[in-house]
Amino acid sequence: MKTLATFSILIFTVFYSGCDETKKVIDVAGSVQLTGSYTVSALNGKKLVSTTNPTFTMSAIDNSFRGTTGCNSVFGNYTIDLYAINFGDLAVSEKYCSEKEIMKTERDFLNALNNTGSYAIENGLLTFYSKTDRSVLLIAKKDEK
Numbered sequence: 001m002k003t004l005a006t007f008s009i010l011i012f013t014v015f016y017s018g019c020d021e022t023k024k025v026i027d028v029a030g031s032v033q034l035t036g037s038y039t040v041s042a043l044n045g046k047k048l049v050s051t052t053n054p055t056f057t058m059s060a061i062d063n064s065f066r067g068t069t070g071c072n073s074v075f076g077n078y079t080i081d082l083y084a085i086n087f088g089d090l091a092v093s094e095k096y097c098s099e100k101e102i103m104k105t106e107r108d109f110l111n112a113l114n115n116t117g118s119y120a121i122e123n124g125l126l127t128f129y130s131k132t133d134r135s136v137l138l139i140a141k142k143d144e145k
Contacts, residue, residue: 032060033121034058034060034080034119034121034126035058035059035060036057036058036142036143037055037056037057037142037143038055038056038057038058038126038140038141038142038143039053039054039055039140039141039143040053040054040055040056040109040138040139040140041053041125041139041140041141042136042138042139043105043108043109043112043137043138044108044112044136044137044138045135045136048105050070050101050102050105052070052071052102052105053070053105054067054068054069054070054105054106054109055067055068056068056074056140058078062077063077063078063079063080064076064077064078065077065078065087065090069092069105069106069109069110070097070102070105070106070109071095071097071102071103071106072092072093072094072095072097072106073092073093074090074091074092074093074110074113075090075091076088076089076090076091083118083119083120084117084118085116085117085118085119085128086116086117087113087114087116090110090113090114092110109138111137112128112137112138113128113138115130115131115132115137116128116129116130116131116137116138117129117130117131117132117134118131118134121142124141124142125139125140125141125142126138126139126140126141126142127139128140
């Protein structure tokens with residue numbers, strides 16, 4: 001009886017750790033897939049036509065996020081859990097830009113990052129979706145190397 005209990009615990013441990021390792025591999029693969037530089041082309045369903053569109057770079061090495069809002073610099077970290085993505089506390093420089101449109105784009109960009117819950121990447125386009133209703137918050141084109 002004791003052998004059966006020990007064997008059951010061993011099987012459970014192997015199965016559980018195997019699933020955990022698979023999830024880690026999937027998360028790392030997702031992070032590697034996101035690695036690169038992007039230029040934001042749409043926010044909240046509206047195409048951006050400015051020459052100062054937000055840009056950002058994501059790195060799988062340390063899950064870092066760095067970019068510019070069109071006016072200020074932004075940086076921080078992100079975490080991935082399968083296709084869920086979460087941006088931690090982002091730091092933003094506090095330079096004032098006189099153009100109201102740039103400041104509005106900056107607010108929309110930062111709000112999109114703070115409200116992102118999941119992502120998809122297809123044909124070089126990265127899409128961030130809302131954590132509440134899966135609406136599209138941001139679309140960014142991956143820069144070619």
